[in-house]
Amino acid sequence: MKLLLVNANTNTFVTDTVAAAARKCASPGTEILAVTSPFGAPIIESRAEHAIGTYATLALVAEHSEGCDAVIIAVSYDTGLAGARELLSIPVVGMTEAALLTACMLGGRIGIVSFGRRVAPLYRELVASYGLTDRVGGWRVIESAAPYRPGGRDGIRPEIATQARDLIEKDGAEVIVVTGAVMAGMQADLQPELPVPVLDGITSGIAQAELLVRLGLKKAETGSYAPPGPRDLVNVTDAVSRAFAQA
């Protein structure tokens, strides 16, 4: 099985981190292809950068999905998920979507630890768009850019654990989701420190993508996720034009 990890950011450090974690948690025999956007923001930290990333995701999957069995959106706003899911004939999974849905099988209320106050509303809106608002029991936001520096991830782990324990004690969270593509694989490190199950988006995303591949379902032929079909697109990348034509 071959999985495509799509990083709509331009930062290859994140892509590398994600890819390394993905290779570690994927099933034996699963090949990981991780790609980085050639345009846009190093790290999406605003709605405007998210807007650029929405197109970047589409361009990336159009370019790189051939020969892959499924796609994981490796940006924790699940940037570009809906368009990619529609366009491709293979399963497409959002990393945060995957973590949230997996969490639903592990406890009652979900506690979410995210990074950056500024983008906290984007996560709320994302959860709401999945219809999962009522499953979330609490939020904690960490203000730090450390995870995006090599080695910085380990330094921030104690703070994540502290916030997670606070969610468990004060908000009654029974399962923890840690957002952030750069947190890929963090669940293995955090789990021993926490008294409830903890998930990161990439570990969940890889697992759910593999699951969907194994289920072998048909691509939708009707509805809003059916392939859009050929269009007279103007000034888009060749890959994008081709992807529509094939869809």
Added chain:
Amino acid sequence: MKLLLVNANTNTFVTDTVAAAARKCASPGTEILAVTSPFGAPIIESRAEHAIGTYATLALVAEHSEGCDAVIIAVSYDTGLAGARELLSIPVVGMTEAALLTACMLGGRIGIVSFGRRVAPLYRELVASYGLTDRVGGWRVIESAAPYRPGGRDGIRPEIATQARDLIEKDGAEVIVVTGAVMAGMQADLQPELPVPVLDGITSGIAQAELLVRLGLKKAETGSYAPPGPRDLVNVTDAVSRAFAQA
């Protein structure tokens, strides 16, 4: 990996059907143990039978889960799910819960085909208890006992397909969930006839249970899903007493 399929009904035909389908869709090397309740109703078709089944599930998992890696509730009301999830140290997945959560990654609105008008409200309440009401776009109910007769399942397939297509056309369903433990594995047969992804609970349940085992998460140590611990239970089966004591 060894999975326990729990049928809180007393009907072994259903257990056998479920087990056969489970063995077919499980990963290579996954062993399936399917157990049937020694008490209660042949098929749960009422709230009162569901109440008996709630305890039957608990008794079954207490008796048979040792040595297993995860449990799938093989009754489509997910009968006894919460109690079993709490009591055991291994993952427990409801078959309908698993189908619904998997469906969330495959399209927008979910269309549900269930059996028996009388129990239709139980499914609505189940969906609501998962907080997924807004994800469901339509319901169709088939009034037939045929699936519970040997060979009857194939006869009902055209009617399921008809109802599913109606959901797709009239209610805008973009993914179909077929309820009923006895429908185990039906997705493979139905998928060619439908223009959108279709899921049955057992296929989804096996897949999600395997996924949770692979994630290797910690059992909750606090909250409402932590082990209840030893209790002075009276007149319950030895296995139930033991399960609490170990939990």
Added chain:
Amino acid sequence: MKLLLVNANTNTFVTDTVAAAARKCASPGTEILAVTSPFGAPIIESRAEHAIGTYATLALVAEHSEGCDAVIIAVSYDTGLAGARELLSIPVVGMTEAALLTACMLGGRIGIVSFGRRVAPLYRELVASYGLTDRVGGWRVIESAAPYRPGGRDGIRPEIATQARDLIEKDGAEVIVVTGAVMAGMQADLQPELPVPVLDGITSGIAQAELLVRLGLKKAETGSYAPPGPRDLVNVTDAVSRAFAQA
């Protein structure tokens, strides 16, 4: 009028407390029959014990409801309510359901005081299952086993009053519901200390059960609360078999 109070716990101290309170608050001429489960947990404090209690309730009402005019579930998770309501031809009322619905006529937001952090999520889920989440303005949880010791109830009253006042002052609660079967009749003691109406489940449950008896409504003949009718039940108590046969 004769009312059946069903305690799905095995603890007779709770049953006696409930029965005494019920006799005090019932209308003149109302006879109270209070029964205790012969199996299960002394006090339900976990989801698994709740699962046992779900069946215990069914067994108890099957055994003891003959000749009664209505049933009150005397466990504050309303354990087994739906099954009992369906099975019997007489009204069945949950004690917490009754308190919540009564509270709706007495103010805006309801404040709930419950016992035990571990089971707090069960109350939230119960309230949600009644569709009343938006009516609840706040929760307070008291961590104490005192109420289950003879004489312990009075000792805990100041703490209940303190928590209730906190709900009123900080969360804008305009009516208070105190959960816990063992708190039966507590509203009479608490009311003088609180500046808004306060309800306990047994007092409300007795009152609403009497009300439903007086309304003289027909048992549902169709839908998910119609009698299930005879079933080929296996290894259940004789009373349960008989109750299905008569239903």
Added chain:
Amino acid sequence: MKLLLVNANTNTFVTDTVAAAARKCASPGTEILAVTSPFGAPIIESRAEHAIGTYATLALVAEHSEGCDAVIIAVSYDTGLAGARELLSIPVVGMTEAALLTACMLGGRIGIVSFGRRVAPLYRELVASYGLTDRVGGWRVIESAAPYRPGGRDGIRPEIATQARDLIEKDGAEVIVVTGAVMAGMQADLQPELPVPVLDGITSGIAQAELLVRLGLKKAETGSYAPPGPRDLVNVTDAVSRAFAQA
């Protein structure tokens, strides 16, 4: 016990109908005082008339509630309920509120039969204001002024039963609520014709008002339902001024 039935309409035929039904369904020894507004509309059939009726209810309860033990709003939009509940030191119950809350104990989804397409949105808004939207499974509207003519009520009964059966069959209603003050007591006549419990607002309202009186709760001393206290009101009836002064 003495109950005040408040008809914010000017039509005494409705008041008389309501009073007669109330006397029939009230407990022995309960005295019924039914009053009619001296101003406003004969029958509230618009939002503007409802606005007049909101004040009429306040004026009526200020004038007539002295010596009464509880009030029932005998207009099925529960016109003026919140203001009257706040102002008076005795319980105030809305007829539709009472029917809806009572219905919650009798089945799953409630089916509502109302009169007049034009005012149908007012009922929806009323149900939403009680937070009960999710409990309602279907609506039917009858377009007829017959009930407001002497003898007309019986003529419309078959149509009500037809609509109720349609709600049961098509929308899965498991309990029926019939709105309209003029339908007071109709549940006794309709019940034999319907296969699920049926409620009218006045029968439920009388019963719930009696229940609240028996519970003997304290009037709120704080919050938005505490007495408003004396105010410098201008050009309102003496009774209204007095009621504020006493509150």
Added chain:
Amino acid sequence: MKLLLVNANTNTFVTDTVAAAARKCASPGTEILAVTSPFGAPIIESRAEHAIGTYATLALVAEHSEGCDAVIIAVSYDTGLAGARELLSIPVVGMTEAALLTACMLGGRIGIVSFGRRVAPLYRELVASYGLTDRVGGWRVIESAAPYRPGGRDGIRPEIATQARDLIEKDGAEVIVVTGAVMAGMQADLQPELPVPVLDGITSGIAQAELLVRLGLKKAETGSYAPPGPRDLVNVTDAVSRAFAQA
């Protein structure tokens, strides 16, 4: 264009304050007519006074709306809005409704600063009645009667700004709505002190009313906002009778 500002209170200080602010923020050429209720409460501070005000609004618009192009309800509970909107052939806008809807275009979660703990639930219910509960991210209540004293408004401004900043910092409010008719025009003074957009109801109400006038839409001819038509009203003001007759 001529706009009618309706103050259902009897306090002319509020009316004058509102009128002055309205004249300042209205478009050039817009004439403002501000009227005060001849009956009811100086300032609505309770549900009962709100009930009186509901009728007062109707009486005021019936008396004064002739020749006007739109109406703004200048009481921040939007007292009497629905009835007035139905009765008149010109647009009617609630001041708080207008501020909330305008706020929806300016950010994510709305923070609301209101006055008086006692009436805080009325604002919550108002927001819920508009279906906008999920848009509101936080509430702050100021306990002060100062704004209703000449010159008192300026004194309270620092406290409003403090509460608004608290909403922004702690609750993530991205736009602020300040309630209270007497706060008319306050947005101009507060805006420089706050880091997000701030709205008051009168400024928004004037603007939205002018907008609706310019859109030149048809008065509803059907549905619950169509004119009620002539009615046999009893003992209402001549203006009210006339308004129904013309409607």
Added chain:
Amino acid sequence: MKLLLVNANTNTFVTDTVAAAARKCASPGTEILAVTSPFGAPIIESRAEHAIGTYATLALVAEHSEGCDAVIIAVSYDTGLAGARELLSIPVVGMTEAALLTACMLGGRIGIVSFGRRVAPLYRELVASYGLTDRVGGWRVIESAAPYRPGGRDGIRPEIATQARDLIEKDGAEVIVVTGAVMAGMQADLQPELPVPVLDGITSGIAQAELLVRLGLKKAETGSYAPPGPRDLVNVTDAVSRAFAQA
């Protein structure tokens, strides 16, 4: 005042139609600048094209908003709204958002007429993202490409009117919103044929944009709509880079 109309499609016929309508409905003195995307789809009819359009909107506003006072998104999925609103220091309004919010002041339940079954879910999701799902009472979808052909718009008008009347009669819609940028100004033509207010997105969008300009509010300085500030963007248009740098 100068308003920028942003068409993220490449079809200039739509831009011209929108611009013509905008000039007609804008206030005297308001200048309209309408721009078309140099890349993407002629008409967005899929989620993937919407993803491209999200970036196109950002690129267009970065290029053309200088000197403008507000922006109207002239694609009826409000494509790119959030990013543009954040990036720019002037108000940005979505055409469908504006129509929905305006509709809230004109009646109870909103009826929506849209074009194309395939994209119907996008409209539902858009309404949900605004928190307005409960305000919408019904949907009708017209399957026709006619509006995108010169002169085709008039031909489709009778069908729109028919669907709108159906919404009014069957679903109780009290105000109608017609989606589709190409329907700009259609409300003037449709209004005479319909018995309730009708809105199109461009007319509402122009009006609400003018309103926001007149309110003169401050650009958010904090929160998720504050300017993102300079970023190290790669391979985006110069205008986009510049817009971030200035923001």
